[in-house]
Amino acid sequence: MIRLRALEPDDLDFLYALENDPGIWGVSDTLVPVSRHALREYLAHATADFYVVRQLRLVVITENDGRAVGVADLFDFDPLHQRAGVGITILGTEREQGYARQALELLKQHARQVLRLHQLYATVGVDNQASLQLFRQLGFREVGTRQQWLRTAAGWLDAVEWQYLL
Known part of the structure; x- marks a missing residue:
């Protein structure tokens, strides 16, 4: 089982490892490593209002030991149409344990019940079979x-567009 929690300043090393994993750059629109300084600045402003920054990043943690295993993101929030993009990233060493599935379920609940969004959407490369299966x-x-x-x-590469009405 997992939980989602807000980012903390102590997440610097975890985010540094996650963001600098070249294996996920293809799905995160990243081309270069991210510095600790940039991540420190990001963490300093990460608690800003969702309606202001139009994005939300939550840490996926295991319930039994509180270990960070990934992140769940809402991005490109559109307040008029009440929709946001969704992304889940799980550390390579933690994949295939059901964490992404649980995180996406919790993120859907949060979007519906707390943020009161109308819909979520995702863009997934046709070669990412695990994510295609997850969203389906x-x-x-x-x-x-x-x-x-x-x-x-x-x-x-072609990309499949997904939509979920909350």
Whole structure:
């Protein structure tokens, strides 16, 4: 079992490891390493109002020992239409244990009950079978495919668009 919690200043080392994992750069639109200074600045402002910064990052922690295993993000929040993009990132060493599924379920509940959003959406590369399966299993509806949407080292990749009405 997992919980979602707000970012803390003590999360610096965890975020540094997560953000600087080249294995996830392809799904996080990152091209270069992130400095500790940049992450320290980010953490200093991470508790800002969701309606102001239009994003929310929560840490995925295990209930039994409070260990950080990933992050759950809401981004590109649109206050008029009450929707936000969703992303889940789990440390490579912690994958395939159901953490992403639990985190996405909790994030959906938070978006519905606390933030009172109307819908969530996600963009997933066609080569990311684990994420495609996750969104399908958790009730997201496939609403289209964007051609050559994601640039990778191997070339252009199509992306599947998902939508979930809360």
